[in-house]
Amino acid sequence: MRKTTFLLFLIKAHLTLQSLIARQRSRRSSITFLSLRGGPQDRRSDPTGYYVRRINLMGLLRSARNDRKEARNDRKEARNDSPKIIIFLVLSIIIATKALALTGEDIAWKVYNRPQGKDSQAESIMILKKARGKEKVREMRIFTREDKKARYTLMRFLSPKDIAGTAFLSISYHNGKEKQFLYLPALKRTRRIAGSFKFHRFVNSEFLYEDLDRRYPPKYHHELLKEEIYNGTPCYVVKTKPKKKKYSSYGYWIQWVTKDGFLPIRIDIYDRKGKLFKRFTAQKWEKIQGYWTIFESKMENLKKKRETIIKIEKIVYDQGLAPEIFTKRRLERW
Numbered sequence: 001m002r003k004t005t006f007l008l009f010l011i012k013a014h015l016t017l018q019s020l021i022a023r024q025r026s027r028r029s030s031i032t033f034l035s036l037r038g039g040p041q042d043r044r045s046d047p048t049g050y051y052v053r054r055i056n057l058m059g060l061l062r063s064a065r066n067d068r069k070e071a072r073n074d075r076k077e078a079r080n081d082s083p084k085i086i087i088f089l090v091l092s093i094i095i096a097t098k099a100l101a102l103t104g105e106d107i108a109w110k111v112y113n114r115p116q117g118k119d120s121q122a123e124s125i126m127i128l129k130k131a132r133g134k135e136k137v138r139e140m141r142i143f144t145r146e147d148k149k150a151r152y153t154l155m156r157f158l159s160p161k162d163i164a165g166t167a168f169l170s171i172s173y174h175n176g177k178e179k180q181f182l183y184l185p186a187l188k189r190t191r192r193i194a195g196s197f198k199f200h201r202f203v204n205s206e207f208l209y210e211d212l213d214r215r216y217p218p219k220y221h222h223e224l225l226k227e228e229i230y231n232g233t234p235c236y237v238v239k240t241k242p243k244k245k246k247y248s249s250y251g252y253w254i255q256w257v258t259k260d261g262f263l264p265i266r267i268d269i270y271d272r273k274g275k276l277f278k279r280f281t282a283q284k285w286e287k288i289q290g291y292w293t294i295f296e297s298k299m300e301n302l303k304k305k306r307e308t309i310i311k312i313e314k315i316v317y318d319q320g321l322a323p324e325i326f327t328k329r330r331l332e333r334w
Contacts, residue, residue, distance in 0.1 A: 102224070102236070103222070103224060104222035104223045104224040104238045104239070104240075105217060105222045107222070107224065107236050107238050107257055107262065108215075108217040108220070108222045108238065108240065109217050110257075110262040111215075111257055111262045111263075111264060112214060112215065112216070112217055114261065114262050114263065114292070115290075115291055116144065116146070116151075116291055117144070117146075117289070117291050117317035117318050118145070118146060118317075118318050118320075119143070119144060119145040119146070119317070119318060119319065119320065119321040120142075120143070120144045120315055120316065120317045120318075120319075121141070121142070121143050121315070121316050121319065121321065122141070122142045122143075122312050122313075122314065122315040122316075123139075123141060123312070123313045123314045123315075124139075124140050124141070124142055124310060124311060124312050124313065125137055125138065125139055125140070125310070125311050125313065126138040126140060126205065126308065126309070126310050127308070127309040127310075127311070128204065128205060128306075128308055129306065129307045129308070129309070130305075130306055131304065131305035131306060136160075137160075138157055138159065138160065138163060139157070139158040139159045140155055140156060140157045140158060141155075141156050141158060142154070142155050142156075142312075143155075143156075143321060143325055143326070145321050145323065145325070145326055147323070148174075149173060149174065150171050150172055150173040150174060151171075151172045151174075151214065152169070152170070152171055152172075152326035153168075153169070153170040153172075153212070154167065154168070154169050154170075154325060154326055154330075154331075155167065155168045155169075157203070163203065164185070165183075165185035166182070166183065166184060166185060166203065167182075167183040167331045168180070168181070168182050168183075168202070168203075168212070169181045169182075169183075169326065169327075169328065169331055170212050170213070171326070172213065172214040172216075176216035176218060176219065178213050178214075178216075179192075180192070180193035180194070180198070180209060180212070180213075181193065181328055181331060183331040183332055188332070189332075190328055190331050190332060193209050197209065198210045198213075199248075199249035205299070205308040206278070206299040206300065206301045206306055206307060206308040207299050207308060208249065210248055210249065211280075211299070215240075219242065219243055219244075219247045220240045220241060220242050220243060220247065220248075221240070221241045221242075221243060222238055222239070222240050223238065223239045223240075223241075224236060224237070224238055225237045225238065225239050225254070227259075228256075230256045230265065230266060231265075233258055233260075233265065234258070234259045234260070235256040235257055235258055235259065235265070236256075236257045236259060237254060237255075237256055237257075238254070238255055238257060239252060239253075239254050240252060240253055240254075240255065245272075249272075250269050250270065250271065250272070251270045251271050251272040251273065251274055252270050253267050253268060253269045253270060254267070254268045254270075255267040255268075258292075260292075261287075261292035263282070263285060263292045263294065264280075264282075265281070265282040265285065265294075266279070266280065266281050266282070267279065267280040267281075276302060277301065277302055277303045278299065278300060278301055278302060279299075279300045279302060280297065280298070280299050280300075281297065281298050281300075282294045282296070282297045283296040283297065283298060284296040288315060288317065289316075289317045289318065291317055293312070293315060294312070295311065295312045296309070296310070296311045296312070297309070297310050298310075
């Protein structure tokens with residue numbers, strides 16, 4: 001709809017400009033010049049057989065004065081019309097630029113629909129760092145798949161022993177609905193993550209369960225704050241705020257989204273009192289098999305001085321993973 005309106009505007013602007021140019025040309029062409037060549041009626045024979053031209057000098061002078069007067073009027077009108085034409089062109093450029101500019105909601109949708117392959121499999125590690133510097137390293141395998149109905153993410157922890165076998169399944173339907181399941185091998189059962197439990201920490205990391213959602217754009221308000229270079233990368237800076245409290249435990253967040261690939265590489269997260277308390281940053285990202293991929297990221301709890309780092313050591317896209325992998329029943333098979 002926006003593109004059609006913009007094209008109609010350009011056509012109208014073009015026709016208006018052509019009309020102004022034609023008007024100027026018409027005025028210039030109205031200036032007449034008197035030919036000094038006489039017609040047959042202005043000729044008569046003399047005894048030598050030559051023709052003699054009869055020139056009305058007073059008529060020539062009057063015509064020249066009239067022509068000069070019309071020329072002065074045309075120049076005056078042209079000077080009066082020139083600023084109007086310039087203003088019209090400048091406004092056309094400004095309106096055209098605004099029509100093509102992305103809004104905050106446009107950017108949110110591009111992030112949501114960012115190409116991530118039909119499926120993927122990644123070997124990863126999760127590093128938990130406490131305030132005093134103590135670290136825990138966990139190995140995990142991450143699978144993803146997308147079809148016409150939803151996008152599926154399965155995370156399976158491989159080590160250490162106290163968490164090995166724990167698995168998490170997230171199903172993000174394209175209509176905005178979400179389902180999350182957590183399998184705990186010690187209890188030998190699968191738990192549905194829903195309601196306020198989504199605001200809890202994911203396996204004691206600095207990520208919440210809600211951070212693992214895709215963030216369906218219509219559930220939030222999006223505002224484009226500015227465009228800037230962040231760490232050498234051109235970015236859009238977008239502020240996002242949930243429309244209802246049930247959609248997030250956060251007050252709002254501001255994210256830096258790359259113009260090339262629409263990849264969020266920094267997210268400042270504020271609580272409901274408007275205080276900054278968490279920050280997500282991408283330390284390393286590159287394009288693999290044509291898909292932009294974050295290879296190293298960090299979530300910091302700025303209040304409690306804790307952080308969680310996720311590193312991808314290897315990833316393969318589009319290898320044809322079976323749909324059966326992304327089911328609740330498969331979670332419990334370890």
